[in-house]
Amino acid sequence: MLRLLFQNLEQTLGPALSQVSLFFYYGGLTLLVFVALVPVWRVWIEDVTAGMGIERRWVMTCHNCGKLTIVAGRRCGICEWDLDIPVIVRLWTFFTGRGEGTVTRRLRWWIHLLGGVTFLLLSIWIVTSTEGLTPEGSLHRLFLGFAFVALAMFGWLAGRALRIGQQGVLARVGDAAMALTAIGAMAVALFLTDAVRHTKEVPLARFDTIANAARIGESVLPLPQGEIGFNYLQLDQENLGYHRIIALGFSGSERMPLQRNALKEQIIRHLRKHAAGYTARGLTVRLRTDRLQIVPGQSYEVIEREGQVLLRSVASR
Numbered sequence: 001m002l003r004l005l006f007q008n009l010e011q012t013l014g015p016a017l018s019q020v021s022l023f024f025y026y027g028g029l030t031l032l033v034f035v036a037l038v039p040v041w042r043v044w045i046e047d048v049t050a051g052m053g054i055e056r057r058w059v060m061t062c063h064n065c066g067k068l069t070i071v072a073g074r075r076c077g078i079c080e081w082d083l084d085i086p087v088i089v090r091l092w093t094f095f096t097g098r099g100e101g102t103v104t105r106r107l108r109w110w111i112h113l114l115g116g117v118t119f120l121l122l123s124i125w126i127v128t129s130t131e132g133l134t135p136e137g138s139l140h141r142l143f144l145g146f147a148f149v150a151l152a153m154f155g156w157l158a159g160r161a162l163r164i165g166q167q168g169v170l171a172r173v174g175d176a177a178m179a180l181t182a183i184g185a186m187a188v189a190l191f192l193t194d195a196v197r198h199t200k201e202v203p204l205a206r207f208d209t210i211a212n213a214a215r216i217g218e219s220v221l222p223l224p225q226g227e228i229g230f231n232y233l234q235l236d237q238e239n240l241g242y243h244r245i246i247a248l249g250f251s252g253s254e255r256m257p258l259q260r261n262a263l264k265e266q267i268i269r270h271l272r273k274h275a276a277g278y279t280a281r282g283l284t285v286r287l288r289t290d291r292l293q294i295v296p297g298q299s300y301e302v303i304e305r306e307g308q309v310l311l312r313s314v315a316s317r
């Protein structure tokens, strides 16, 4: 039912949907790369600033000399005036404002980079396992885009929640909760992605029509009734959900088998000969012919979709 609704939506909205879907799809992919690269960027910036000797410190304006001084002790660094900072605040500035040692900084960098790589691998796995690089139709692409955006948001928020640094517990809990929401949104988007997926079509044969005849490859099949038949074997095993179509050939005023190798020929002959026996044991073997009234001067194709054979004009796709 969802599938039908989406098909209608896709047909009604058409080109507008296509543009929106492209925006979200490529936007989502770009965000994923960006989020994975954030740690690299941070480490690079920190490396440059640390190399130049830039440090993070608490500062205040001295009430005596009016200059900006680093809050390191109780006195102004310039005029030695007592800054009159309460003890508890001095303790706070001591623990939060001190510089970081080289070893701890390096360790922190490696952990951040490891986080970035982990997220990149997770993204690659999700994108490839959902076949996200080959969208089928604009609605499918749109939902894939939503999923990528949600995944990027998850990565960003999870990084904030887990990152090493001076950050309040409450802020981390908030980030973690939003990260969970993002991963939930991704799951919904992926579920919808599956529902809008176009069903797979397997091409079986194609032919062109001329007046009362069909050209199949190099040969011409006369069609005095203006009707072509496509012959095939249909195999069904209902319990296993096994459905298979084996194309045999075309028929008009005569039969024209499709080219096949000796092995396939053997299999087909065997299946036709023992069809009743197989059917009795649960594997239904049916020899079927689908007929289509043809219009001269057109191209047709025969495809298999969800275990069904479909003859259609290529132009009217």
Ligand SMILES: [Zn+2]
Pocket (backbone or CB within 6 Å): 062, 063, 064, 065, 066, 067, 069, 076, 077, 078, 079, 080, 081
């Ligand atoms: Zn001063």
